[in-house]
Amino acid sequence: MYRYDEFDATLVGERVSQFRGQVERRLSGALSEDQFKPLRLMNGLYLQLHAYMLRVAVPYGTLSSRQMHKLAHIARKYDKGYGHFTTRQNIQYNWPALVDVPDILDDLAEVEMHAIQTSGNCIRNVTSDQYAGAGADEVEDPRIWCEVIRQWSTFHPEFTYLPRKFKIAVTASQNDRAAIRLHDIGLRIHKTDAGEVGFEVIVGGGLGRTPYIGHTIREFLPKKHLLSYLEAVLRVYNLEGRRDNLYKARIKILVNAGGAQKFTDMVEAEWAAIRKSEIDLPAEEVERIRAYFAPPDFEVLPAESAALEQKRKGDTAFARWLRVNTVAHKSPGYAIANISLKPVGGIPGDISDVQMEAVADLAAHYSQDEIRATHEQNLVLPHVRKDDLYAVWQALAAQGLATPNIRLVSDIIACPGLDYCALANTRSIPIAQRISERFADLEQQEDIGELKIKISGCINACGHHHVGHIGILGVDKKGEEFYQITLGGSGAEDASLGEIVGRGLSSGDAVGAVEKLVDYYRENRQDNERFIDTYRRLGADPFKEALYAAA
Amino acid sequence: MPLLKLFGSDFVPTLEEPLREVSLADWRAKTQAQADATALVIENDINVEKVAEDLAGFRVIILMFPTFKDGRAYSQARLLRERFGFTGEIRARGDILRDQVLFMVRCGFDAFELAGDDAAAVRAALADFSFAYQPAADHIEPVWRRRLDRPAAA
Ligand code: HEM
Ligand code: SF4
Numbered sequence: 001m002y003r004y005d006e007f008d009a010t011l012v013g014e015r016v017s018q019f020r021g022q023v024e025r026r027l028s029g030a031l032s033e034d035q036f037k038p039l040r041l042m043n044g045l046y047l048q049l050h051a052y053m054l055r056v057a058v059p060y061g062t063l064s065s066r067q068m069h070k071l072a073h074i075a076r077k078y079d080k081g082y083g084h085f086t087t088r089q090n091i092q093y094n095w096p097a098l099v100d101v102p103d104i105l106d107d108l109a110e111v112e113m114h115a116i117q118t119s120g121n122c123i124r125n126v127t128s129d130q131y132a133g134a135g136a137d138e139v140e141d142p143r144i145w146c147e148v149i150r151q152w153s154t155f156h157p158e159f160t161y162l163p164r165k166f167k168i169a170v171t172a173s174q175n176d177r178a179a180i181r182l183h184d185i186g187l188r189i190h191k192t193d194a195g196e197v198g199f200e201v202i203v204g205g206g207l208g209r210t211p212y213i214g215h216t217i218r219e220f221l222p223k224k225h226l227l228s229y230l231e232a233v234l235r236v237y238n239l240e241g242r243r244d245n246l247y248k249a250r251i252k253i254l255v256n257a258g259g260a261q262k263f264t265d266m267v268e269a270e271w272a273a274i275r276k277s278e279i280d281l282p283a284e285e286v287e288r289i290r291a292y293f294a295p296p297d298f299e300v301l302p303a304e305s306a307a308l309e310q311k312r313k314g315d316t317a318f319a320r321w322l323r324v325n326t327v328a329h330k331s332p333g334y335a336i337a338n339i340s341l342k343p344v345g346g347i348p349g350d351i352s353d354v355q356m357e358a359v360a361d362l363a364a365h366y367s368q369d370e371i372r373a374t375h376e377q378n379l380v381l382p383h384v385r386k387d388d389l390y391a392v393w394q395a396l397a398a399q400g401l402a403t404p405n406i407r408l409v410s411d412i413i414a415c416p417g418l419d420y421c422a423l424a425n426t427r428s429i430p431i432a433q434r435i436s437e438r439f440a441d442l443e444q445q446e447d448i449g450e451l452k453i454k455i456s457g458c459i460n461a462c463g464h465h466h467v468g469h470i471g472i473l474g475v476d477k478k479g480e481e482f483y484q485i486t487l488g489g490s491g492a493e494d495a496s497l498g499e500i501v502g503r504g505l506s507s508g509d510a511v512g513a514v515e516k517l518v519d520y521y522r523e524n525r526q527d528n529e530r531f532i533d534t535y536r537r538l539g540a541d542p543f544k545e546a547l548y549a550a551a
Numbered sequence: 552m553p554l555l556k557l558f559g560s561d562f563v564p565t566l567e568e569p570l571r572e573v574s575l576a577d578w579r580a581k582t583q584a585q586a587d588a589t590a591l592v593i594e595n596d597i598n599v600e601k602v603a604e605d606l607a608g609f610r611v612i613i614l615m616f617p618t619f620k621d622g623r624a625y626s627q628a629r630l631l632r633e634r635f636g637f638t639g640e641i642r643a644r645g646d647i648l649r650d651q652v653l654f655m656v657r658c659g660f661d662a663f664e665l666a667g668d669d670a671a672a673v674r675a676a677l678a679d680f681s682f683a684y685q686p687a688a689d690h691i692e693p694v695w696r697r698r699l700d701r702p703a704a705a
Contacts, residue, residue: 282695
């Protein structure tokens with residue numbers, strides 16, 4: 001893991017002092033809420049329906065045990081004993097008091113964490129693949145480049161007042177677990193036939209009220225040019241992006257207004273002018289950062305664990321968890337263990353202080369001290385010896401953290417919705433809870449297979465509904481809550497935007513609608529088709545019919 | 552309107568000096584009649600590349616912040632300094648928060664027309680951060696260079 005040196009530590013510390021001063025000015029009345037707003041937003045502090053909400057950055061989703069313990073401490077001391085993992089690998093606290101926020105930030109700084117640039121019209125926390133450094137399918141660890149970007153984008157003097165927020169995601173695998181095609185910039189590290197490693201640069205993806213899939217503006221960018229190329233993209237956007245209309249201000253609108261080719265030409269022209277400047281890091285600095293991400297000392301182990309096989313045979317619940325929640329690791333004898341934050345009837349992404357402490361302890365004992373957050377609002381223990389999986393599973397189960405439902409119908413993304421959010425039309429969390437209750441039967445869930453349900457409480461799409469296999473969008477019709485269903489979206493390597501199918505449904509009907517869609521799929525799937533495959537093969541019409549015919 | 556100017560790395564409050572300002576449009580329309588203008592006002596939707604030819608002869612370029620959120624002039628200033636070699640004064644006008652001044656300095660601004668904040672507070676804000684990660688139009692060495700320059704760890 002990356003560790004701060006004196007420069008990183010000083011900058012984060014200075015930021016806390018600066019914000020402490022700003023909060024004092026606010027509390028004394030020297031700053032009005034209007035004047036304070038842009039300052040608090042640069043520090044991840046939102047005003048929600050009932051209270052302030054603090055969004056803490058988890059850079060590229062990587063946490064140490066010590067950091068997780070600190071997050072638990074903050075939840076206990078300053079909040080109501082829980083935190084909420086978001087779709088951008090961050091954690092949010094829903095109930096901090098303004099006067100406490102500088103102390104929270106001090107506590108975070110102690111463990112090399114912060115809330116810098118987690119809101120505001122700046123370059124946000126860089127996200128990545130939760131299996132980085134562990135997955136069997138990666139070209140190299142994408143977090144090296146995430147950290148390079150984190151540093152370059154922190155307090156970037158030119159790009160702190162962009163037209164709108166700016167989100168970058170990096171992956172190094174064919175299997176896109178970071179939704180790179182739905183980010184302002186998505187970077188995919190890949191290897192050419194000639195063996196050279198570089199970035200595919202994808203620009204202009206995004207959700208919100210006008211969703212777009214990003215365009216590849218460069219198939220191959222040599223790694224050493226990453227920062228100058230990003231600077232060129234950001235400069236074009238800062239100068240040319242629309243500022244007259246909040247809803248048309250994201251880079252996706254600029255890219256699509258003139259066409260991807262025109263945008264590419266502007267970026268390439270700008271890049272030609274700056275690529276020889278000092279923006280790009282010298283190789284020594286990249287190597288310094290790379291060294292922090294050197295793989296831990298994995299033991300030399302047989303690929304299969306006899307102990308594990310024995311437990312698998314004897315314990316069907318464990319066997320199910322293994323099938324559903326663990327993934328191949330690149331080092332023989334190890335596995336990646338997913339921790340579901342989606343228990344039946346629970347709030348997607350929520351985790352209590354006690355659970356956080358338990359996860360931190362497990363990471364310390366069994367996972368090389370590392371934890372990851374995922375954009376699907378779950379956690380991961382990335383480096384678990386297969387021999388230890390049974391012990392890990394038992395400990396997770398004792399904390400209600402062993403729900404075997406990763407990628408399944410109850411592994412739902414849901415935005416905070418009307419329970420917290422001031423912009424919401426409808427509630428999201430209760431819909432997620434009811435769907436997961438309806439599909440509580442684990443055997444049935446596994447039979448249904450991969451099915452991604454994503455719920456947003458308004459058109460801002462924080463819950464990614466556009467890219468849900470089944471998306472649910474809350475709309476307000478004359479003061480009544482309605483839910484619009486979309487079908488066929490995907491945020492992965494086969495990215496696509498869902499189509500709206502028919503009229504909105506009441507909250508009761510929305511849950512039943514999911515059931516009807518699932519039933520139709522199960523009756524009509526072929527071979528090993530996932531829901532999304534069957535949908536793509538048959539098209540929207542039969543699904544629509546199944547949804548509305550009987551109603 | 553108090554005017555703050557940067558000398559070295561410090562601010563000095565300055566009396567408003569008589570400038571002869573001209574907007575880009577007026578300058579282009581009647582260059583002859585504006586021959587004695589000393590300051591060119593460039594709106595923030597202007598592509599400064601197209602103004603490069605006009606810069607010579609102006610002592611001051613004034614860039615605009617219609618609202619503090621509108622950050623186009625940060626890029627304009629960097630381009631004027633780094634690409635078009637403008638060495639005169641670049642002045643920020645409009646809605647400017649004291650917490651923004653450091654970033655403006657980093658982008659090449661060296662004079663600020665400030666409405667509310669007092670000079671001492673703005674000066675203090677200039678010292679909020681000791682280091683910068685990235686090179687810009689000022690001459691602060693980026694952190695990576697300091698790292699390379701520091702003696703090898705014992
Ligand atoms: C106070 C609560 C929140 C507010 C006011 C809020 C507001 C917004 C707005 C206005 C947008 C649309 C931006 C645009 O299209 O330009 C948006 C998008 C988004 N938000 Fe939120 N949000 C909140 C909470 C969250 C939470 C809790 C998450 C994570 C679970 C989240 C993740 C996202 C994502 C992933 C997007 C869409 C992706 C994109 O195109 O950027 N937001 N949010
Ligand atoms: S999608 Fe809408 S309701 Fe949900 S968190 Fe975002 S802004 Fe709030």
